[in-house]
Amino acid sequence: MRSLWSQLEPLLPLVSKPIQYVGGELNSSIKDWDSADVRWALMYPDAYEVGLPNQGVMILYEVLNELEGVLAERTYAIWPDLEKLMRANGVPQFTVDGHRNVADFDLLGISFSTELGYTNMLSALDLANIPLQAIDRTMDHPIVIAGGHAAFNPEPISEFIDCAVLGDGEEAVIKITKIVREWKLAGCPGGREGVLEKLATAGGIYVPRFYDVEYLADGQIKRVAPNRVGIPLRVSKHTVMNLDEWPYPKQPLVPLAETVHERMSVEIFRGCTRGCRFCQAGMITRPVRERSITGVAQMVQDGLDATGFAEVGLLSLSSADHSEIGEIAKGLADRYEGSNVGLSLPSTRVDAFNVDLANELTRNGRRSGLTFAPEGGSERMRKVINKMVTEEDLISTVRTAYENGWRQVKLYFMCGLPTEEDEDVLQIAVLAKRVIDAGRQATGGKDIRCTVSIGGFVPKPHTPFQWAAQCHHEVVDHRLKLLRAEVQGDRRYSKNIGFRYHDGKPSTIEGLLSRGDRRVGKVILTAWQRGQRFDGWSEHFSYERWAGAAADVFGESPISLDWFTTRERLETEVLPWDHLDSGLDKEWLWSDWREALDGEEVEDCRWSPCFDCGVCPSMGTQIQIGPTGKTVPLISISPMASA
Amino acid sequence: MDVPHQQEPVVQRLRLKYAKRGRLRFTSHRDFSRAFERALRRAKVPIAFSSGFSPHPRVSYANATPTGVASEAEYLEIALNQVVDPDAVRASLDAALPPGLDLIEVVEARSSDFASRLEASRWQLVLPGVEPEAAAAASAALLAETEVIVERMTKDGVRRFDARAAICSLELAKVQPAPPGEIGQLGAAIGQLHSPSAILAAVVRNGSPSVRPDDLLAALRVVAGLVPSNPPLVTRLAQGPLNASGSVVDPFDPDRE
Numbered sequence: 088m089r090s091l092w093s094q095l096e097p098l099l100p101l102v103s104k105p106i107q108y109v110g111g112e113l114n115s116s117i118k119d120w121d122s123a124d125v126r127w128a129l130m131y132p133d134a135y136e137v138g139l140p141n142q143g144v145m146i147l148y149e150v151l152n153e154l155e156g157v158l159a160e161r162t163y164a165i166w167p168d169l170e171k172l173m174r175a176n177g178v179p180q181f182t183v184d185g186h187r188n189v190a191d192f193d194l195l196g197i198s199f200s201t202e203l204g205y206t207n208m209l210s211a212l213d214l215a216n217i218p219l220q221a222i223d224r225t226m227d228h229p230i231v232i233a234g235g236h237a238a239f240n241p242e243p244i245s246e247f248i249d250c251a252v253l254g255d256g257e258e259a260v261i262k263i264t265k266i267v268r269e270w271k272l273a274g275c276p277g278g279r280e281g282v283l284e285k286l287a288t289a290g291g292i293y294v295p296r297f298y299d300v301e302y303l304a305d306g307q308i309k310r311v312a313p314n315r316v317g318i319p320l321r322v323s324k325h326t327v328m329n330l331d332e333w334p335y336p337k338q339p340l341v342p343l344a345e346t347v348h349e350r351m352s353v354e355i356f357r358g359c360t361r362g363c364r365f366c367q368a369g370m371i372t373r374p375v376r377e378r379s380i381t382g383v384a385q386m387v388q389d390g391l392d393a394t395g396f397a398e399v400g401l402l403s404l405s406s407a408d409h410s411e412i413g414e415i416a417k418g419l420a421d422r423y424e425g426s427n428v429g430l431s432l433p434s435t436r437v438d439a440f441n442v443d444l445a446n447e448l449t450r451n452g453r454r455s456g457l458t459f460a461p462e463g464g465s466e467r468m469r470k471v472i473n474k475m476v477t478e479e480d481l482i483s484t485v486r487t488a489y490e491n492g493w494r495q496v497k498l499y500f501m502c503g504l505p506t507e508e509d510e511d512v513l514q515i516a517v518l519a520k521r522v523i524d525a526g527r528q529a530t531g532g533k534d535i536r537c538t539v540s541i542g543g544f545v546p547k548p549h550t551p552f553q554w555a556a557q558c559h560h561e562v563v564d565h566r567l568k569l570l571r572a573e574v575q576g577d578r579r580y581s582k583n584i585g586f587r588y589h590d591g592k593p594s595t596i597e598g599l600l601s602r603g604d605r606r607v608g609k610v611i612l613t614a615w616q617r618g619q620r621f622d623g624w625s626e627h628f629s630y631e632r633w634a635g636a637a638a639d640v641f642g643e644s645p646i647s648l649d650w651f652t653t654r655e656r657l658e659t660e661v662l663p664w665d666h667l668d669s670g671l672d673k674e675w676l677w678s679d680w681r682e683a684l685d686g687e688e689v690e691d692c693r694w695s696p697c698f699d700c701g702v703c704p705s706m707g708t709q710i711q712i713g714p715t716g717k718t719v720p721l722i723s724i725s726p727m728a729s730a
Numbered sequence: 731m732d733v734p735h736q737q738e739p740v741v742q743r744l745r746l747k748y749a750k751r752g753r754l755r756f757t758s759h760r761d762f763s764r765a766f767e768r769a770l771r772r773a774k775v776p777i778a779f780s781s782g783f784s785p786h787p788r789v790s791y792a793n794a795t796p797t798g799v800a801s802e803a804e805y806l807e808i809a810l811n812q813v814v815d816p817d818a819v820r821a822s823l824d825a826a827l828p829p830g831l832d833l834i835e836v837v838e839a840r841s842s843d844f845a846s847r848l849e850a851s852r853w854q855l856v857l858p859g860v861e862p863e864a865a866a867a868a869s870a871a872l873l874a875e876t877e878v879i880v881e882r883m884t885k886d887g888v889r890r891f892d893a894r895a896a897i898c899s900l901e902l903a904k905v906q907p908a909p910p911g912e913i914g915q916l917g918a919a920i921g922q923l924h925s926p927s928a929i930l931a932a933v934v935r936n937g938s939p940s941v942r943p944d945d946l947l948a949a950l951r952v953v954a955g956l957v958p959s960n961p962p963l964v965t966r967l968a969q970g971p972l973n974a975s976g977s978v979v980d981p982f983d984p985d986r987e
Contacts, residue, residue, distance in 0.1 A: 109756050394768065395768030396768060397767070453783040
């Protein structure tokens with residue numbers, strides 16, 4: 088397959104940051120096109136600087152390229168400056184590895200961490216000359232597969248994708264590869280529909296075209312049902328068990344271009360059962376599966392050798408919760424002491440143990456900022472969201488942090504949570520001031536800071552809040568304005584408290600895309616046709632364009648932007664994602680939602696009896712945690728031979 | 731926690747010459763320095779670190795080419811806390827850098843004031859869509875002037891400066907064989923795509939105000955209205971002291987035994 092490089096190269100001096108389109112990252116690979124019988128293009132639908140470090144794409148890229156006869160290359164969203172030049176010069180969407188035309192691959196897998204990549208998917212399909220509507224595609228076009236967390240409700244993009252894969256991708260891509268290979272070897276029986284049918288019946292792969300949706304007069308869904316024989320009623324997620332058998336990425340990609348994460352990441356466990364009710368990631372990735380302490384230690388060393396990164400992040404949804412995290416932190420800190428390798432634990436747990444861990448990892452380094460996430464401003468709010476942190480916990484934790492030399496504390500909150508009132512948000516100011524008081528006491532009045540970051544809450548599918556009314560963005564903006572005045576109006580504190588927030592409008596559109604059904608597809612298409620791109624970037628996001636598209640598409644019908652976002656759903660309503668099975672029992676989710684409204688908390692099932700969320704029995708999985716009792720092996724880090 | 735880790739002392743300094751070739755010419759200086767520092771770690775070069783709470787590897791960069799310009803003659807200096815064989819460093823660093831960022835030569839520093847030795851650069855400019863005669867005429871016209879004011883967009887707005895004084899020589903390159911490696915092929919490829927194309931050779935003094943290849947092209951536009959049909963392919967072929975006859979010579983000469 089011909090490389091598009093010679094067509095692309097003359098355009099690159101004319102665009103910003105051309106290095107992002109060049110490829111050639113350390114540990115990337117370009118396999119021979121003709122020796123592969125199954126070829127994947129993997130896309131992260133955002134700019135290269137965001138997409139390159141994405142662990143999901145990196146893992147699948149390596150897993151696929153390790154397979155004999157399989158080739159995988161990467162492609163990312165193209166900035167408008169180059170997009171314009173590519174259109175003018177007839178250059179299609181290309182992969183950064185071999186600079187091959189994305190349309191020439193057998194499969195195009197797109198990883199959606201968020202719904203904000205949907206418009207960028209349309210740009211990529213269009214630039215590749217792949218028909219936007221899945222039903223218009225022929226044998227000449229790739230099979231377009233959505234994955235990632237947003238794929239747990241792919242209904243808004245169901246007309247643009249051929250399939251969606253729910254859950255962990257490592258084993259799923261191997262399974263899909265096998266099906267496509269066998270189908271190709273057999274002479275592509277049944278054409279495109281033939282392979283889609285094989286995929287739809289293989290388990291864990293959703294093919295939207297094989298399901299029909301009927302609606303009621305009031306706009307709600309009447310039912311979703313397969314439209315042909317043999318297609319499963321519900322599609323279940325994939326779960327990889329035993330993470331130690333999947334030590335990917337083994338050879339993490341190291342870009343030349345600057346990206347959002349200038350470090351290597353090692354996933355120390357997957358899943359979370361803390362039970363925060365707003366958190367889709369925690370709900371859809373259950374159960375908890377730990378990588379062992381020795382597995383983590385090995386990945387850290389192998390990754391450092393393969394990349395030369397100076398910093399390692401130990402990733403997971405709540406890293407301080409690993410059963411042997413204390414031993415991991417101490418062991419790695421011992422191993423890399425004096426080697427100028429930095430370790431970081433992006434944990435936001437509010438307790439003294441977390442401060443101990445952070446101290447351990449910064450033995451010789453500067454203690455700049457520690458981040459905690461109480462999420463809710465008031466005690467009542469934190470009970471509603473099941474974030475079990477008392478005000479006293481928080482204050483004593485930050486006091487410990489300041490006493491240990493940390494000078495800045497960052498606090499994460501959400502605004503617009505279910506049942507929230509103005510007072511709940513104003514309570515954030517009270518907390519922030521108490522944090523500063525505690526810091527002044529602990530340090531004797533040194534120059535300390537507290538930064539308050541606030542995000543707008545978006546109700547997500549497969550969470551107890553999937554039925555909740557999303558708070559209107561005007562209400563969110565009003566509350567943030569009150570809070571700002573409260574923080575800045577007090578001159579004893581205003582210099583020490585930083586305040587970071589965004590306006591509420593983007594959350595409304597994210598809400599539409601998160602809980603939308605198939606009828607939202609036309610809104611996405613219309614917004615994109617009117618120029619919408621890069622929805623995660625404030626300079627490119629236009630609420631007016633989205634709201635205008637929604638108003639024009641929905642017209643006088645009973646559904647609207649508000650209908651999808653600020654409307655509370657009833658227990659009996661058929662939700663657009665009910666036929667997609669995350670393992671969570673819908674009745675349990677409903678009871679957890681009712682308990683949220685009563686402020687009742689749920690314990691973590693790692694340390695208390697099972698509360699019957701339904702995942703383990705329905706998915707045939709179980710919690711995999713230590714302790715193993717092992718330690719991080721000490722290794723000698725020898726420099727190159729001396730002269 | 732109040733005492734930063736004590737760094738080991740510097741016992742050796744090495745000077746490195748490297749190339750930025752082919753598609754890797756789109757590497758910016760910041761991109762290169764990140765990649766280089768990672769390569770140092772991968773190659774386990776005993777690099778010395780600065781002291782303090784955020785230690786940095788001790789690397790001094792000199793005169794990086796602009797993003798998009800290829801180079802056969804980039805230089806930097808590193809400080810080490812162990813004595814090593816320069817050739818071993820060349821081999822291991824070259825292996826640790828992506829193809830296209832290529833280590834050419836490593837010497838031990840035996841002299842001071844290296845940066846000031848990089849007096850001038852020799853550039854090759856491939857101008858797509860330009861007749862060689864037109865390029866020769868424009869070059870002659872430019873050299874005939876005593877001052878040519880060009881504009882450059884900077885962060886602080888448009889800056890105007892003289893581009894003529896820094897130019898030591900500018901002429902049509904002798905129809906030379908393509909330089910080795912990917913650039914040569916690329917230059918040839920661009921030449922074929924945009925026949926005709928002219929190749930200019932220039933020697934330009936480094937220093938203030940620094941006159942970059944872009945400024946030279948701007949000067950050709952100002953004096954002769956010369957505008958290539960596509961972005962030119964520019965390569966720095968050499969960098970170093972200027973000798974009496976106006977040629978750029980090897981800056982490593984004083985470091986060699």
